[in-house]
Amino acid sequence: DIQMTQSPSSLSASVGDRVTITCRASQSIGSNLNWYQGKPGKAPRLLIYAASSLQSGVSSRFSGSGSGTDFTLTISSLQPEDFATYYCQQSFRNLLTFGPGTKVDIK
Amino acid sequence: QLKLQESGPGLVRPSETLSLTCIVSGGTIGSIAYSWGWIRLPPGKGLEWIGTISYSGLTYYNSSLMGRVTISADPPKNQVSLILNSVTAADTAIYYCARLFSGKLGTPRLDYWGQGTLVTVSS
Numbered sequence: 001d002i003q004m005t006q007s008p009s010s011l012s013a014s015v016g017d018r019v020t021i022t023c024r025a026s027q028s029i030g031s032n033l034n035w036y037q038g039k040p041g042k043a044p045r046l047l048i049y050a051a052s053s054l055q056s057g058v059s060s061r062f063s064g065s066g067s068g069t070d071f072t073l074t075i076s077s078l079q080p081e082d083f084a085t086y087y088c089q090q091s092f093r094n095l096l097t098f099g100p101g102t103k104v105d106i107k
Numbered sequence: 108q109l110k111l112q113e114s115g116p117g118l119v120r121p122s123e124t125l126s127l128t129c130i131v132s133g134g135t136i137g138s139i140a141y142s143w144g145w146i147r148l149p150p151g152k153g154l155e156w157i158g159t160i161s162y163s164g165l166t167y168y169n170s171s172l173m174g175r176v177t178i179s180a181d182p183p184k185n186q187v188s189l190i191l192n193s194v195t196a197a198d199t200a201i202y203y204c205a206r207l208f209s210g211k212l213g214t215p216r217l218d219y220w221g222q223g224t225l226v227t228v229s230s
Contacts, residue, residue, distance in 0.1 A: 001170055034216045036154070043203060043220035044146075044154065050214035087154050091207075091215040094167045096144070096156040 002026050002090055004099035012107040019075040021102045023088035028068045032092045035073045038085045109133040111204050111221035119228050125191040129204030137182045142207040145189045147200035194228045201225050
C-alpha cells in the first residue's frame, strides 16, 4: 500500500501569512494527488485535484504543485476561514490513502 | 445539485455489525463517470478511506479492513451501503459517503460528500 506523510503536522499562522504544506508519497504516484480541507462538524471539501488543478468554486489563493512523490499545497494569503486541517490524498490504481493531516491554527 | 445523505444506527455494540446507507439525490449512482466511496474520521484522528464501489459494481477496500467490510450498491434505490463486521471501539468515527470522479485528467477525487454520521461502538 502507498503511504502518505505530511509536514508539518501542525502550524500556527496569522491572517495574511503565506502557508505551505508538504505531502510525500512512499512511491511515485504521478499527479494522482488531491488536497482537502476539513473543519469540525462539516464535510471535507476538495480544494485541489490532480496535484495542481483548482476545484470549481475554490479561492485562487489555494494552489498545488508537485509530481511523483513530493507535493505542496500553498495558501497565498491566509484568511480567517482557512483555519482548518488539510489532508492530501492519493488515488493510484483505485486504492486511496489519506495523509495524516496538517492542522492550521491561529497564532 | 447532487446531495448525499448517510443514515444508520448511531450506536453499535462491540462485536456486532455496523450497517450504513447513503442515499444519493440529484444524480444517478449508475453513471459510468462515477464511483462511490466510504471514508471515516475517528475522534482525534485523520481521514481514513474505507472502500469504493464503481458504477459496474467493482469494489476496492482498505487492506486494513479487508475481511470485515462490504460495500454494495442498489441502483434502483440510488443508494450505496456499507457493512462493517465485528466492530470494536476503534471503529467509532464519523462515517462519510462521497462521490469519486475521475474526469478528463483521470485522477479520481472525492468531489461531493455527505454531511457524515457519527457511529459510536460501545456496550
